[in-house]
Amino acid sequence: MYWYDHGMNGWGFAMMTLNMLLFWGVLAGGGYLLYRWLRRDEPSSGSDSARRLLAERYARGEIDDEEYRRRLETLAGR
Template identity: 35%
Template sequence: MRHWHWHGYGPGHGPGGWGIALMAIVSLLVLAVLVLLAVALFRYVSRSRQPIPHGPGVAGAAGGGPGGPHGWGHGPTPEQLLAERFARGEIDAEEYRHRLDTLRSPGGPGGPGGGGPGE
């Protein structure tokens, strides 16, 4: 009679059914944690990324800032900033329309003769 040598397979050799199941569960948990960490890192980086001001429109540079001869320079307009806040869901449609009307009105913050403190 011949004896077959399975070299690691069969009863008493290698992981059993529960061992394989445990390895599968642990592997899935590790993968889930890695995916969650990657998503959290992506969200953190995308939120904290601020445009780096440069060029002649930078506050503190010659001609930059709100008091400079050229205003704020080449940055986003107040209407663009408002639209970005609306797109991100920070304000609702009613507040967006109200603020946009205020920005565009002659007595609004950007219009002549209005908007500044003490005026």
Template identity: 40%
Template sequence: MMRYWDGHWNTWGMGAGGWLLMLIFWAAIVGVVVWLIAGNIRRRGSPADASALEVLKQRYARGEIDQQEFERKKRDLTQ
């Protein structure tokens, strides 16, 4: 649907300003959705509520520390 407006053909009756505002609106909507999804993924990736003892157990299970270091650090944490 095209209209003749002030000597120019406009689509849907919107000038360049209307299309620019629509583009900014949809860019903002997409930006907010991406920001929310990225924030949700970031929160899931980090164990915020893991205790120090749980982290120590995970490090021992992955082989990052040996048994002596695990026992020593476990003793320090439980005292």
């Protein structure tokens, strides 16, 4: 008769493999989230994005000079 004192059976190998995959998955996921967090674009304020949109509309010719200046002054709060 064989006694496997503190030996690892098939379930032990399966759980060890599962835990190792889970460990590396969490480590890789955390690294990916850290990378995304470090590379995120700084959120622009509402005023900056509005000015950028206004400038894009002016560049495309959707609004004329007078309307562009009037809306720009409105955004500036004058």
